[in-house]
Amino acid sequence: MTRVVIIGAGFAGLNAAKTLANRPGVEVLLLDRANHHLFQPLLYQVATAALSPADISAPVRSILRRARNVRVLMAEVRGVDPVTRRVDTDAGQFTGDYVLLGAGATHAYFGHTDWEAAAPGLKTLPQATATRARILLAFEQAERSDDPQSQRSWLNFVIVGGGPTGVEMAGAIAEMSRYTLARDFRRIDPRQARVLLVEAGLRLLPAFTARSSARAQRDLEALGVDVRLGSAVTDVATDSVTIGGERIATRTIIWAAGVRAAPLAQSLGVPLDRAGRVPVTAGITIPGHERVFVLGDLAAATDPRTQRPLPGVAQVALQQGRYAANAILADLRGAPRGVFLYRDKGQMATIGRQRAVCEIGALRFGGRLAWWLWLTVHIMGLTGFRSRASVMLQWGWSFLTYGRGARLIIGREGR
Amino acid sequence: MTRVVIIGAGFAGLNAAKTLANRPGVEVLLLDRANHHLFQPLLYQVATAALSPADISAPVRSILRRARNVRVLMAEVRGVDPVTRRVDTDAGQFTGDYVLLGAGATHAYFGHTDWEAAAPGLKTLPQATATRARILLAFEQAERSDDPQSQRSWLNFVIVGGGPTGVEMAGAIAEMSRYTLARDFRRIDPRQARVLLVEAGLRLLPAFTARSSARAQRDLEALGVDVRLGSAVTDVATDSVTIGGERIATRTIIWAAGVRAAPLAQSLGVPLDRAGRVPVTAGITIPGHERVFVLGDLAAATDPRTQRPLPGVAQVALQQGRYAANAILADLRGAPRGVFLYRDKGQMATIGRQRAVCEIGALRFGGRLAWWLWLTVHIMGLTGFRSRASVMLQWGWSFLTYGRGARLIIGREGR
Numbered sequence: 001m002t003r004v005v006i007i008g009a010g011f012a013g014l015n016a017a018k019t020l021a022n023r024p025g026v027e028v029l030l031l032d033r034a035n036h037h038l039f040q041p042l043l044y045q046v047a048t049a050a051l052s053p054a055d056i057s058a059p060v061r062s063i064l065r066r067a068r069n070v071r072v073l074m075a076e077v078r079g080v081d082p083v084t085r086r087v088d089t090d091a092g093q094f095t096g097d098y099v100l101l102g103a104g105a106t107h108a109y110f111g112h113t114d115w116e117a118a119a120p121g122l123k124t125l126p127q128a129t130a131t132r133a134r135i136l137l138a139f140e141q142a143e144r145s146d147d148p149q150s151q152r153s154w155l156n157f158v159i160v161g162g163g164p165t166g167v168e169m170a171g172a173i174a175e176m177s178r179y180t181l182a183r184d185f186r187r188i189d190p191r192q193a194r195v196l197l198v199e200a201g202l203r204l205l206p207a208f209t210a211r212s213s214a215r216a217q218r219d220l221e222a223l224g225v226d227v228r229l230g231s232a233v234t235d236v237a238t239d240s241v242t243i244g245g246e247r248i249a250t251r252t253i254i255w256a257a258g259v260r261a262a263p264l265a266q267s268l269g270v271p272l273d274r275a276g277r278v279p280v281t282a283g284i285t286i287p288g289h290e291r292v293f294v295l296g297d298l299a300a301a302t303d304p305r306t307q308r309p310l311p312g313v314a315q316v317a318l319q320q321g322r323y324a325a326n327a328i329l330a331d332l333r334g335a336p337r338g339v340f341l342y343r344d345k346g347q348m349a350t351i352g353r354q355r356a357v358c359e360i361g362a363l364r365f366g367g368r369l370a371w372w373l374w375l376t377v378h379i380m381g382l383t384g385f386r387s388r389a390s391v392m393l394q395w396g397w398s399f400l401t402y403g404r405g406a407r408l409i410i411g412r413e414g415r
Numbered sequence: 416m417t418r419v420v421i422i423g424a425g426f427a428g429l430n431a432a433k434t435l436a437n438r439p440g441v442e443v444l445l446l447d448r449a450n451h452h453l454f455q456p457l458l459y460q461v462a463t464a465a466l467s468p469a470d471i472s473a474p475v476r477s478i479l480r481r482a483r484n485v486r487v488l489m490a491e492v493r494g495v496d497p498v499t500r501r502v503d504t505d506a507g508q509f510t511g512d513y514v515l516l517g518a519g520a521t522h523a524y525f526g527h528t529d530w531e532a533a534a535p536g537l538k539t540l541p542q543a544t545a546t547r548a549r550i551l552l553a554f555e556q557a558e559r560s561d562d563p564q565s566q567r568s569w570l571n572f573v574i575v576g577g578g579p580t581g582v583e584m585a586g587a588i589a590e591m592s593r594y595t596l597a598r599d600f601r602r603i604d605p606r607q608a609r610v611l612l613v614e615a616g617l618r619l620l621p622a623f624t625a626r627s628s629a630r631a632q633r634d635l636e637a638l639g640v641d642v643r644l645g646s647a648v649t650d651v652a653t654d655s656v657t658i659g660g661e662r663i664a665t666r667t668i669i670w671a672a673g674v675r676a677a678p679l680a681q682s683l684g685v686p687l688d689r690a691g692r693v694p695v696t697a698g699i700t701i702p703g704h705e706r707v708f709v710l711g712d713l714a715a716a717t718d719p720r721t722q723r724p725l726p727g728v729a730q731v732a733l734q735q736g737r738y739a740a741n742a743i744l745a746d747l748r749g750a751p752r753g754v755f756l757y758r759d760k761g762q763m764a765t766i767g768r769q770r771a772v773c774e775i776g777a778l779r780f781g782g783r784l785a786w787w788l789w790l791t792v793h794i795m796g797l798t799g800f801r802s803r804a805s806v807m808l809q810w811g812w813s814f815l816t817y818g819r820g821a822r823l824i825i826g827r828e829g830r
Contacts, residue, residue, distance in 0.1 A: 389812070
């Protein structure tokens with residue numbers, strides 16, 4: 001029996017487990033510190049009160065219920081030895097004939113780790129519900145205050161990073177303040193809220209074409225978002241952010257910049273790249289350890305056709321998960337593995353109601369069509385009928401009423 | 416302009432605010448420490464992963480958006496002076512011509528406040544999601560363990576209190592273990608989970624007739640619940656509960672016993688009853704302070720027709736909220752107030768799939784019809800189309816698949 005240990009039930013790990021499900025001669029152990037698979041592309045919708053956590057996540061064991069050769073264990077992985085393929089966890093040690101690492105990434109603070117407390121990122125469900133509470137609470141605090149200066153600082157929202165997450169967050173907060181909350185307050189006018197999107201580079205969505213970047217910026221500005229390009233954040237505090245020389249009073253800073261691989265990579269004892277990722281071979285394994293695969297955001301993989309790095313998107317992780325599983329099955333058959341070739345299915349980002357940008361092959365388009373395509377692709381990507389139906393219901397209701405169904409302040413921030 | 420300060424946006428406070436909405440000459444300030452109204456009768460469904468928090472709650476300001484004379488403020492009330500009608504909060508002081516207190520209740524630990532940490536109650540959304548995490552995590556911990564004794568203690572669930580919440584929790588956990596989770600684990604068999612319902616009195620659902628109590632017990636036992644009547648809990652620890660002389664190893668204790676009024680009552684400087692509630696007049700005001708109303712679970716009210724205490728149920732709170740608002744409007748017209756007469760619309764509790772008990776007037780029935788009626792009444796009671804549609808969707812899906820859509824471990828317990 002060939003034993004495969006998979007670390008992480010994200011797009012890569014889950015897809016690898018699904019590909020190995022019920023294959024004779026293979027036994028899979030899937031480890032994750034959470035009990036659920038998260039559909040990360042919609043995480044910003046939880047952070048902006050449009051969807052509930054349960055809408056974009058599903059229990060890993062329930063997804064793999066019928067995979068009789070897969071065992072799921074909720075455990076925190078502490079380290080992996082690529083030589084012995086031993087995995088250390090808080091639930092014991094496990095050794096695999098193969099080990100697949102898909103532990104993902106967090107945001108990078110470029111050496112300013114102390115900024116994280118005032119400007120948390122958006123990678124997990126607890127972070128999303130905490131961000132939701134912070135945004136909603138800012139409006140409540142502004143309403144409670146009778147000092148115009150304090151009100152203003154509560155109504156300033158600063159998003160750092162102009163990638164898809166930053167663009168989507170900025171658009172969603174702008175829409176929430178202009179439509180959803182507009183008539184709910186008596187003392188403040190939520191439409192006066194100022195949403196600032198700060199990007200160090202010279203355009204938004206750097207992975208897209210310049211035309212799509214310009215379109216996204218135009219759409220955000222039409223929603224009232226203040227887009228600052230070529231602006232580096234030089235300081236972050238609980239009550240302000242400094243951009244270049246300018247200090248902006250704000251109580252809500254959301255970090256959506258940079259990528260830093262999960263700390264697990266450091267336990268491997270192999271050289272890492274600047275973002276803490278593991279450089280991998282054309283077969284997405286650690287050089288010299290062909291039975292240790294590194295997948296998704298944890299890997300620094302290169303397209304062998306173009307020599308360009310593969311982007312940190314769901315499609316790369318999904319395809320790498322399937323590739324790694326098939327490579328193991330090929331080994332068992334004594335067949336050659338082949339190299340990993342990423343099939344680019346395109347990319348998209350949504351800016352707000354009926355506004356999005358899509359790039360599929362040579363096609364580049366935006367506006368209403370792009371937005372509907374974005375909706376369709378994301379609903380199809382969700383796991384399970386219940387989630388799809390629930391998300392369609394919430395989105396349909398929001399589309400008709402401009403409402404947001406999950407305006408809940410729960411947790412420490414909201415008592 | 417007559418100023419009305421309402422404390423608490425539960426059934427009582429919210430209904431009072433709705434009754435006063437847009438009435439000329441009246442200005443309302445509604446204070447709550449949360450930003451949402453909670454449909455408490457379905458809280459146990461969040462705790463057992465059937466519904467999401469957003470399904471059973473709605474933002475207070477959004478509900479009252481069109482009530483132009485109502486101002487909603489998220490604030491923690493620290494004290495109320497019935498003489499000056501001054502309300503102290505963490506957002507400042509407010510004085511009302513009338514004050515309505517509807518701050519609700521928590522569970523009572525009968526002098527053992529130290530039991531709360533190991534056996535938390537179920538009154539708020541954070542408590543519900545924490546309970547959900549504890550229940551789901553218990554199965555995960557059992558699966559991680561290879562010690563049969565430890566597994567057993569993780570699979571023992573003890574619910575203290577045989578009122579509606581205790582009965583509903585016991586039924587839901589039993590169903591979850593027998594159906595929803597049955598095939599999701601490899602090492603443990605969730606159907607082996609033992610659900611213990613402990614009640615100090617001699618029957619379950621003491622507010623119901625003996626026949627309904629017997630029926631609820633029979634239905635629970637058919638689901639495999641171990642019902643212990645006349646059993647007082649004598650000790651609670653993180654790894655066990657002691658009932659009479661017997662010590663039962665368990666890692667999950669859920670407290671659903673007793674009622675204790677919110678501590679706010681103590682700030683009034685008036686005599687309180689044993690449960691910390693404020694005894695009120697036939698006009699549900701504090702004796703000697705006819706412009707200070709006490710509503711819902713915070714009040715010890717008596718039915719003037721029977722001299723019996725009014726039960727702590729949603730209908731009493733709803734009707735008291737409306738009564739207090741109408742009494743104020745009567746004062747403004749110079750009309751007499753009349754006394755508060757509770758109109759009993761009946762009571763119901765659900766035990767599990769297609770099992771419930773209903774008592775409406777002289778009618779007493781159980782089984783499938785009672786269950787469907789329970790479903791209908793609770794869906795109708797929810798605020799807003801979105802919640803109703805979402806709950807119908809989740810329930811429909813659960814009914815067909817035995818699944819539970821919100822099996823999420825989030826928060827401190829689940830990292």
